[in-house]
Amino acid sequence: MDALALLLSRLQFAFTISFHIIFPSFTIGVAAWLTVLEALHVATGRPLYRQVFDFWLKIFGVAFGLGVVTGIVMAFQFGTNWSALSRLTGPIQGPLLSYETFTAFYLEASFFGILLFGRSRVSPWFYLLSTGIVALGTMLSSFWIMANNSWMQWPVGYVVQDGVFVPSDWHKILFSPVLWVRFPHMLFASFITGAFCVAATGAWYVLRSEFGPEGRLMLRMGLYLAAVLVPLQLFFGHLTGDYVHDYQPTKFAAIEGRWHDEQPASEVLIAIPDAAHEANRFAISVPVLGSVIGSLSLHSKEVGLTDFPRDQRPPVAIPFFSFRIMVGCGLILLFIAWFGTYLARKGRLEQNRVLLWLTFLSFPLPFIATLMGWFTAEVGRQPWTIFGVLRTAQAVTPTLTARSAFISLTVFCTIYGLIFVFGTLFIYRLLRAGPADRLVLPAPWPRAYRALPVLDPSLVVRE
Amino acid sequence: MVLFWFSVLAFSILLYVLLDGFDLGVGILFGLSRDEYRRREMMASVAPVWDGNETWLIVSGVVLWGAFPIVYATLFSAFYLPLIFMLAGLILRGVAFEFRENARRLRIVWGLAFCGGSVLAAFMQGVMVGALVEGLPVVHGDYAGSDFSWLSPFAVLCGVGLCLGYSLLGACWLVRKCGGETQAWAYRLIAGLSVALGLLLAVVFVLALALNPRVMDRWLERPYLFVFPLIGVVAAIVLALGVRRRRVRAPGYAAAVTFIAAFATFAITFWPYMVPFSITVDQAAAPHASLAFMFWGEGLFVLPLMLIYTIVGYRVFRADGMNSSQY
Numbered sequence: 001m002d003a004l005a006l007l008l009s010r011l012q013f014a015f016t017i018s019f020h021i022i023f024p025s026f027t028i029g030v031a032a033w034l035t036v037l038e039a040l041h042v043a044t045g046r047p048l049y050r051q052v053f054d055f056w057l058k059i060f061g062v063a064f065g066l067g068v069v070t071g072i073v074m075a076f077q078f079g080t081n082w083s084a085l086s087r088l089t090g091p092i093q094g095p096l097l098s099y100e101t102f103t104a105f106y107l108e109a110s111f112f113g114i115l116l117f118g119r120s121r122v123s124p125w126f127y128l129l130s131t132g133i134v135a136l137g138t139m140l141s142s143f144w145i146m147a148n149n150s151w152m153q154w155p156v157g158y159v160v161q162d163g164v165f166v167p168s169d170w171h172k173i174l175f176s177p178v179l180w181v182r183f184p185h186m187l188f189a190s191f192i193t194g195a196f197c198v199a200a201t202g203a204w205y206v207l208r209s210e211f212g213p214e215g216r217l218m219l220r221m222g223l224y225l226a227a228v229l230v231p232l233q234l235f236f237g238h239l240t241g242d243y244v245h246d247y248q249p250t251k252f253a254a255i256e257g258r259w260h261d262e263q264p265a266s267e268v269l270i271a272i273p274d275a276a277h278e279a280n281r282f283a284i285s286v287p288v289l290g291s292v293i294g295s296l297s298l299h300s301k302e303v304g305l306t307d308f309p310r311d312q313r314p315p316v317a318i319p320f321f322s323f324r325i326m327v328g329c330g331l332i333l334l335f336i337a338w339f340g341t342y343l344a345r346k347g348r349l350e351q352n353r354v355l356l357w358l359t360f361l362s363f364p365l366p367f368i369a370t371l372m373g374w375f376t377a378e379v380g381r382q383p384w385t386i387f388g389v390l391r392t393a394q395a396v397t398p399t400l401t402a403r404s405a406f407i408s409l410t411v412f413c414t415i416y417g418l419i420f421v422f423g424t425l426f427i428y429r430l431l432r433a434g435p436a437d438r439l440v441l442p443a444p445w446p447r448a449y450r451a452l453p454v455l456d457p458s459l460v461v462r463e
Numbered sequence: 464m465v466l467f468w469f470s471v472l473a474f475s476i477l478l479y480v481l482l483d484g485f486d487l488g489v490g491i492l493f494g495l496s497r498d499e500y501r502r503r504e505m506m507a508s509v510a511p512v513w514d515g516n517e518t519w520l521i522v523s524g525v526v527l528w529g530a531f532p533i534v535y536a537t538l539f540s541a542f543y544l545p546l547i548f549m550l551a552g553l554i555l556r557g558v559a560f561e562f563r564e565n566a567r568r569l570r571i572v573w574g575l576a577f578c579g580g581s582v583l584a585a586f587m588q589g590v591m592v593g594a595l596v597e598g599l600p601v602v603h604g605d606y607a608g609s610d611f612s613w614l615s616p617f618a619v620l621c622g623v624g625l626c627l628g629y630s631l632l633g634a635c636w637l638v639r640k641c642g643g644e645t646q647a648w649a650y651r652l653i654a655g656l657s658v659a660l661g662l663l664l665a666v667v668f669v670l671a672l673a674l675n676p677r678v679m680d681r682w683l684e685r686p687y688l689f690v691f692p693l694i695g696v697v698a699a700i701v702l703a704l705g706v707r708r709r710r711v712r713a714p715g716y717a718a719a720v721t722f723i724a725a726f727a728t729f730a731i732t733f734w735p736y737m738v739p740f741s742i743t744v745d746q747a748a749a750p751h752a753s754l755a756f757m758f759w760g761e762g763l764f765v766l767p768l769m770l771i772y773t774i775v776g777y778r779v780f781r782a783d784g785m786n787s788s789q790y
Contacts, residue, residue, distance in 0.1 A: 069554045072550060079539025080539045080540060083606075086539075087537075090749060091532060091749040095529040098529040098757055101522055102522070102760075102769070109515060397540040397543070408547040423558075
């Protein structure tokens with residue numbers, strides 16, 4: 001095993017999966033939002049809902065396509081870079097991920113076709129049902145992914161035979177308490193991402209005084225949804241923290257920046273963790289709060305990292321900071337959602353340009369929070385790939401050379417960079433063009449669209 | 464159960480090869496035309512179906528992992544670089560569908576990405592098959608070669624062969640989906656491509672027998688194997704007749720049969736080995752608990768639904784020689 005190859009593989013996995021998660025977390029949220037819109041459209045018959053629906057369907061299509069191409073890479077990467085892992089845990093992880101492909105692809109692909117082509121051919125109820133099924137498909141997809149990842153965080157329902165992890169109880173794997181806390185946490189993250197992207201787009205239109213009715217609808221619905229969802233998310237975040245506290249004490253101690261056992265424990269608000277001296281520098285902490293957060297008690301004993309041998313501790317700085325950034329983003333979003341909702345109830349939302357600007361600028365925050373949450377979960381799990389039983393260093397492909405890993409990392413960085421720039425530009429153009437009905441001119445050429453037949457190029461305003 | 468999943472795997476790979484084969488082929492042929500109208504017509508003919516075709520690659524990948532984890536781990540780590548290049552090619556050509564349409568100054572770049580990505584993906588797939596036939600160095604179930612062991616003259620020949628094969632499928636697709644000049648152009652291509660492919664396949668076949676003595680043994684042990692090349696020859700004759708009589712559908716079916724024959728030859732020559740002469744199907748299979756878990760959900764219910772969906776999808780777009788600006 002080559003240490004540099006291991007490092008490069010970890011970087012590559014981190015890079016490709018971070019890039020990938022941006023798109024699903026957005027599309028899961030948008031799919032649910034489309035279902036809400038279509039339900040409102042069917043219930044009220046207002047054309048406004050229909051217009052906003054059609055607009056977001058286009059954006060959904062682009063993001064969905066980017067999610068698919070970056071997802072293919074993930075299906076291969078376990079075998080190319082983590083062959084030891086795929087061999088040892090394949091009997092458990094393989095079936096879980098194959099269910100992801102089968103259920104999600106089937107539902108999404110087939111009913112997405114109806115969303116694109118079927119409006120005039122099926123009844124409104126069936127169209128609404130199709131929208132719901134696409135949303136269900138995206139959620140199922142995240143369920144299987146979370147089932148797989150939660151098993152890696154807290155392996156259950158298996159026996160080891162000849163070194164291979166053999167499933168002994170699928171029920172335990174699929175109903176693991178860890179999974180059923182983390183799955184809603186991820187779902188709500190996606191819903192909030194969708195809600196803020198919608199609200200930010202609405203705020204943008206209101207600030208530009210364009211697409212008035214559509215913009216106001218997006219702004220209000222986005223903020224209202226977020227006002228309900230963000231507190232729920234904080235609650236599930238807390239439950240997720242509880243599972244980490246109980247099952248992964250090393251990760252919990254790293255997040256808390258707690259080096260030594262404390263009773264009652266203090267809570268480090270901010271500091272610079274110093275692994276060499278096993279202490280924090282410039283720490284600002286609150287006494288007793290650590291015990292309250294960890295165990296809901298005023299005098300519980302909370303474990304520190306020095307209880308564990310050095311070779312079983314995760315790196316501290318990344319989980320410590322990424323967790324705080326995640327929580328910080330969550331609190332800002334909560335403020336925007338609640339304050340915005342308050343103003344909207346008072347009928348002063350559109351006059352408050354500060355809040356409109358804040359809402360507009362807030363759209364990256366849910367993405368950042370999601371990424372940071374994953375960084376906390378995944379880096380905090382180190383040095384294990386399967387927590388407590390399989391080390392990351394043992395999971396990597398034994399024959400992988402640094403040269404190969406370097407070539408592949410370069411290839412992915414280049415291509416993903418390219419996709420990112422053009423994909424973002426593309427979505428930006430769609431958003432800027434807005435939801436208005438434009439005259440669709442017959443294209444002078446046969447149109448090379450299907451991936452996204454909704455995207456009529458003549459709808460895209462060009463510079 | 465093992466046999467069931469082996470069949471599912473073989474079937475999904477075959478389906479992938481046939482389906483993505485023609486759209487990769489169209490991508491390769493894209494590079495041979497300079498005419499912008501024709502290029503758009505070509506891209507539009509595969510645009511509705513390419514992403515559905517590629518899902519079969521993912522299905523093959525995850526079924527391989529779930530049902531035969533040892534093969535997944537060994538092959539994917541052995542073919543590290545070819546797989547990475549293949550993925551790079553697939554991503555580039557996939558996004559080119561959207562980006563080329565929206566680009567003005569960079570249209571050349573995305574055209575290049577579409578064609579280059581298709582060639583790269585097809586070539587790498589052929590190379591991997593070639594390297595597999597030649598025999599991978601596997602010791603105790605672990606790949607024991609180096610970064611570039613897969614790169615041999617024989618494998619390169621197979622890579623070129625698969626590019627030609629996919630181009631042939633692509634040309635047959637164009638005959639079926641396009642009209643006028645593009646169709647006439649595609650008929651001309653089929654003639655040249657099928658002759659080149661036939662010669663190449665013959666060379667590859669002889670070389671495979673000569674290079675790997677165990678392959679030769681297999682053919683001496685199992686003379687019924689000669690049925691498949693024979694089927695291939697018959698299909699080639701049908702193909703030639705179809706082109707001469709300017710039939711719209713016959714060439715496509717004939718080319719597909721050729722591919723199926725080649726695929727069957729490959730699979731049956733090496734049966735029961737999944738990685739030739741080192742890992743058998745039974746050695747590679749996941750424990751029963753995994754196979755059964757997959758069977759009772761995705762195998763029994765979802766897979767048939769996916770097949771129905773694929774068929775329905777193609778029926779929706781089935782119009783032959785349709786004017787591609789219609790959708």
